[in-house]
Amino acid sequence: MASGTVSREAFGSRAGFILAAAGSAVGLGNMWRFSYQASEGGGAAFVLLYVVMTLLLGIPIMLAEFGLGRRAQLTPIGALRKLAGHRWARVGYVFIIGCGLILSYYSVIAGWTVRYAIESIVRGFPGDAGAHFAKVSSGSGAVAFHLGFMAVTLAIVMAGVKSGIERVSLVLMPALFFIVIGLAVWAATLPGAEAGYSVYLKPSLAQLKDPSVWRAAAAQAFFSLSLGMGAMLTFASYLSRRQDMPASATIVAFTDFGVAFVSGLVVFPVIYSLGLQGAVSDSTVGALFIALPGAFESMGAVGRVVGLFFFIALAVGAVTSAIALLEVVTASVIDEFGIGRRKAAAGTALVVAALGIMPATDLDLLGLADKIAGELLLVIGVLLISLLAGWVLPAEMRDELAAGASPFWQRQVPRIVAVLRWFVPPVILVVLYFSLRGTIAAIAAFAGGAG
Ligand code: PHE
Secondary structure (H helix, E strand, O other), X not given: OOOOOOOOOOOOOHHHHHHHHHHHHOOHHHHHHHHHHHHHOOOHHHHHHHHHHHHHHHHHHHHHHHHHHHHHOOOHHHHHHHHHOHHHHHHHHHHHHHHHHXXXXXXXXXXXXXXXXXXXXXXXXXXXXXXXXXXXXXXXXXXHHHHHHHHHHHHHHHHOHHHHHHHHHHHHHHHHHHHHHHHHHHHHOOOOHHHHHHHHHXXXXXXXXXXXXXXXXXXXHHHHOOOOOOHHHHHHOOOOOOOOHHHHHHHHHHHHHHHHHHHHHHHHHHHHHOOOHHHHOOOOOHHHHHHHHHHHHHOHHHHHHHHHHHHHHHHHHHHHXXXXXXXXXXXXXXXXXXXXXXXXXXXHHHHHHHHHHHHHHOHHHHHHHHHHHHHHHHHHHHHHHHHHHHHHOHHHHHHXXXXXXXXXXXXXXXHHHXXXXXXXXXXXXXXXXXXXXXXHHHHHHHHHHHO
């Protein structure tokens, strides 16, 4: 049963696969993480580098994961064992642990978004946004919303690839696109929106020269595209060889970038038109969970409606990403131990839910977890994927990526594999060096703050 390709689940349609992969990619990363990284990294300089990283690193690495997953028709551990031997299978374990760790704090943040959405209906946004956020992000309330969010995610994953993940993505993703675009159009009508656009869209040369902005842009591209954790690999394991993967990866990457970019067109004008940039500060949560709710509150009834849609969009993005994270671990348990889907999903969700109680009650720990699992582990994972695709299995990759691809993309396949071999690993080594330094500094700061 464990290796039975006969009973392996599969996506029902190409659109279903693309929307599920885009659903995994588009999430809190596009709105929460993108906006705080962009405001830390100097706005437009970060945005520009982020586009470059998505194109030059993101798409090739996504294709490497797609190729590995579809070729093996297995989840990360089994796939790497089958294609590259037992030593590589260990990398699969790193992915599984990484996904579990990310989900544990991701679900906490998702819980906040659900709470803000509900509160905007029942009582509107509170006057003191900072104090309110302190309440939302601590204590039993934060734990309760985290657990509730995990329960919803679990229900979808339990239903399976086609009737759970694919069905939910086909409905929710288009809804999310409409909401975000609608919000951006509304934001453009705000008086003083230009100040926000100019921070967001005019890069400064000084910031472009800063290596930490480069590092942050690369790491954000990996996080946002769900790379380096075996998520895209797992989804591709449910694909048939008739699918055009290079075309699909390009669509997913552009969709992901598009949603992040348009979200910025909401966040920056709103914050700057109301002069709330002080509340953004350099905190991981300032822009989205303090400055924006503050802005919505000051706009009265309109703010309440707009804020409701904004937080619904965030929660929708979060749930389609969380199902991907839970699916990776669940499907791995199914493949490795031959346990049924429902039991595997429930067991996994229970462990992750318990783990999330810590970041739910400690914001500094949440920030640290994002540095370690959301950045460092991802960068390591991406490096290993590119080495595997470019150096260990280049011939298999060329064959797999060409299968089902249009003539145009078939001609690009050798180039893509060459990029994975020669270009991606050295660039990521540099990123890794800076990430390691950043993470060590963050750990030291955390230990200092706690002690
Ligand atoms: N890409 C998701 C987001 O942007 C997060 C994620 C990372 C999901 C890694 C799966 C794997 O929110």
